[in-house]
Amino acid sequence: MDGDRVEIDGGIMEGGGQILRVSTALSCLLGLPIRVRRIRAGRSQPGLRPQHLSGLEVIRDLCDGKLTGGEIGSTEITFTPGKIKGGTHVADTKTAGSVCLLMQVAMPCVLFAASPSELHLKGGTNAEMAPQIDYTVMVFKPIVEKFNFTFNCDIKKRGYYPQGGGEVVIRMSPVKELSSINLTERGTVTKIYGRAFVAGALPIKLAKDMSSAAVRCIRKEIRDLYINIQPVREPDDQAVGTGSGIIIVAETSTGCLLAGSSLGKRGKNSDKVGIEAAEILLKNLKHGGTVDDSLQDQLIIFMALAKGVSRVKSGPITLHTQTAIHFAEQLTKAKFTVTKSEDEDPSNDTYIIECQGVGMINPNL
Numbered sequence: 001m002d003g004d005r006v007e008i009d010g011g012i013m014e015g016g017g018q019i020l021r022v023s024t025a026l027s028c029l030l031g032l033p034i035r036v037r038r039i040r041a042g043r044s045q046p047g048l049r050p051q052h053l054s055g056l057e058v059i060r061d062l063c064d065g066k067l068t069g070g071e072i073g074s075t076e077i078t079f080t081p082g083k084i085k086g087g088t089h090v091a092d093t094k095t096a097g098s099v100c101l102l103m104q105v106a107m108p109c110v111l112f113a114a115s116p117s118e119l120h121l122k123g124g125t126n127a128e129m130a131p132q133i134d135y136t137v138m139v140f141k142p143i144v145e146k147f148n149f150t151f152n153c154d155i156k157k158r159g160y161y162p163q164g165g166g167e168v169v170i171r172m173s174p175v176k177e178l179s180s181i182n183l184t185e186r187g188t189v190t191k192i193y194g195r196a197f198v199a200g201a202l203p204i205k206l207a208k209d210m211s212s213a214a215v216r217c218i219r220k221e222i223r224d225l226y227i228n229i230q231p232v233r234e235p236d237d238q239a240v241g242t243g244s245g246i247i248i249v250a251e252t253s254t255g256c257l258l259a260g261s262s263l264g265k266r267g268k269n270s271d272k273v274g275i276e277a278a279e280i281l282l283k284n285l286k287h288g289g290t291v292d293d294s295l296q297d298q299l300i301i302f303m304a305l306a307k308g309v310s311r312v313k314s315g316p317i318t319l320h321t322q323t324a325i326h327f328a329e330q331l332t333k334a335k336f337t338v339t340k341s342e343d344e345d346p347s348n349d350t351y352i353i354e355c356q357g358v359g360m361i362n363p364n365l
Contacts, residue, residue: 011041051097086115098130160243187254200242213274287315288348
């Protein structure tokens with residue numbers, strides 16, 4: 001079989017765990033054996049970290065695949081997929097590794113399973129360098145469901161850096177095929193809302209401070225809109241450890257959702273956390289695209305699998321997105337083009353990501 005293995009260079013472009021997520025998910029879906037070399041070659045700690053390994057293990061278990069090289073620190077793996085099956089699967093990073101990144105690798109696969117799936121994902125729900133679970137529920141879910149599937153996300157427990165301990169249960173049924181999407185009209189911002197949270201040993205005052213600072217920052221740019229950022233204290237029985245953060249979402253007249261978020265950490269002033277999230281949101285609103293920087297790359301795998309032509313208008317293309325496109329094209333027959341958008345407003349730095357999807361059909365349905 002080794003002659004037919006697709007060789008993946010895990011050290012190029014973004015060079016991180018994303019290459020593993022995209023390529024193993026597509027390997028599983030397409031029944032393509034792969035070898036990934038130079039895993040996270042440019043990182044300070046190269047090779048597999050616990051969250052990457054648990055992502056590989058959940059894909060292996062989902063399809064009765066064979067994984068070699070699956071150890072912490074390993075810089076090369078081979079993966080031979082089997083048949084995707086539904087049912088209950090558990091993935092546990094045993095660290096504060098992000099549950100959202102585990103979801104990113106598993107979700108496309110279970111859409112093409114033989115029966116409904118329940119994914120129990122354990123680790124960090126609000127982790128650095130990854131989407132927060134609130135982002136997954138408030139932004140990713142409503143937009144990705146435009147591909148014509150639905151999922152349920154039940155946050156059982158929140159877990160924060162350094163110990164993790166959060167748990168999220170994702171339930172979803174398989175689909176016959178995915179529909180293409182067309183997200184090219186931004187519309188106007190109609191509302192701005194969000195949540196500022198504290199958990200564990202932190203007082204609710206910090207959440208209020210994050211919220212107020214964020215509102216003041218947004219007010220400088222957007223004066224006439226009601227902004228509702230709820231300060232919340234996570235119930236002690238639903239959170240492990242101590243953490244804080246904020247997510248702010250802008251909703252538009254055409255149903256676009258763009259967000260900015262930030263996490264608190266020791267020594268970081270809560271006003272600064274709120275302002276950081278507000279500035280990310282404003283930057284995402286400024287470029288004129290229909291998706292924010294965090295969603296851009298997460299849509300690529302679904303666009304590649306969908307039937308027909310998908311079009312998404314985005315701000316400047318991130319390295320994560322370029323990387324996702326590169327590996328989606330390498331492994332599927334999907335064709336992507338990225339063109340500068342001919343925008344009415346010349347100050348907008350927008351692009352159209354277009355994809356002729358492969359129209360993957362679920363063989364089990």
